[in-house]
Amino acid sequence: MASLVFITGASSGIGQSLAWRFYQAGYNLALVARRTEVVREWMQVKGISAERCHVYGADVADVNSIVHAGQQCMLSQGLPDVVIANAGISIGMDTAIRSDLDVMAQTFATNNVGLAATFHPFIDGMCKQGSGTLVGIGSVAGIRGLPGHGAYCASKAAVISYCESLRGELRASGVRVVTVCPGYIDTPLTRKNRYSMPFLMSTDDFADRAAHTILAGDSYRVIPWQMGWVAKLLRLLPNALLDKALAGRPRKHRADEA
Template sequence: MAMKVFITGASSGIGEALAYEYAKRYSGKDTIIGMAARRSEHLQALQQTLESSYRVKCAVYALDVRDGEALSSAAQHFIQHYGAPNVVIGSAGVSSGTLTENAVDTNAFQAVMDINVIGLVNTFQPFIHAMHLAADNGQPAQLVGIASVAGIRGLPGAGAYSASKAAAIAYLESLRVEMLHHNIAVTTIAPGYIRTPMTDINTYKMPFLMDVDIAAHKFVNAIEHKRRFVVIPWQMGWVARLMRLIPPALWDRLAKNAPHKPHISVEQSK
């Protein structure tokens, strides 16, 4: 059976690494990789590399995940030409330091929430019907959302990012239960610190920092095992469990003086 995967945020970071991982893992096996992102030139360069190096077929879609109509058109094109995908991965995401006290950060809050949460809805919705029909005919079907450990507890100076990832985790859990009726699996991946352009700007220590190609390998393993919720790397999984148990008063004292993420525009962080 051919592997057909559709990935948003594919022009850099985790999304790009996932495209490479699927191309390497399924090289020469009638693999179709749909890749969506804002930066057309990066997508085209990636397409050329993957097709020439790994003998896979790539379909690229230059779009913003906030644009539901663009994602719907991309999904229709992919399904018409290649059939329903086996896996759809919502990997597009942004991060920026934000403070509620700063009026200028209100737009950043809106953009982060729109991209990191509504972007997932826009990514999955146009594929579900076709994937449901394919699943009824025995084809594996799976939706995957990239969340973050930052969604476990609110981090100072990262209100937009923490809120968006907390919302993503809750949304994906709701979706997972809903999709049981459609024979579609749903996986939530909550990374810790992964070495990408998004984390390269951080000036503070990042425990258990993992190279993105290693992370992508582990992500795909988790996807193939149909994990419901997984934190990667595993060390951050224990940190996440501890974070959930800390009482609010103690959390306040521990987090009060934590370093803040740099304040950059959302466009810079994409």
């Protein structure tokens, strides 16, 4: 029987490229998205068989919605071998603006609670069989805070810490937890950024390296590796030097600027 991968945020960008990469590797697909019609159109374009790919409509920011999608996956396709919590949002914020506090709550609901809710339906089954891989998609932005990007940076820092905690909890069970932190990836969202994006890479290149990391059993990886070194250097910079380096940097679009 073919292995099964469950991927959220599969209607575009990283999620779609990961789905194609795992399909090419022989995996059956369980794809989750709010825009299910987009996923089905993509399946037709790629010639993906409906026998090997099921699509589930869900909003990861709604806990009951994503948990139900996971339960339906197990009923229809069985317990996944790999679960990739990829769905996420990135919106700039200004703490002085009241509506941006709602943006922060929405970001955490999607990027953090939604990630945990994505894993939730599968943990008991994976622990009982003593195998399985849970993958959290973090970001280099979670390693050091960027001005105007507080909600996203904080949420991705939380993804990194949460996955680290979960990895320790599940260590004895045989279930692996993998944290993948992308640098700048060429997606419809990043194309709107108004600042430079060093070492920008395509979603397909990222998916190839991420899949290799996941299947190799690595616990943590920054992709591309160059951004890993940049992140380490930023982490070592004293606050005064970091603040000076980031002074005047264009900020992420806020919700009413997008």
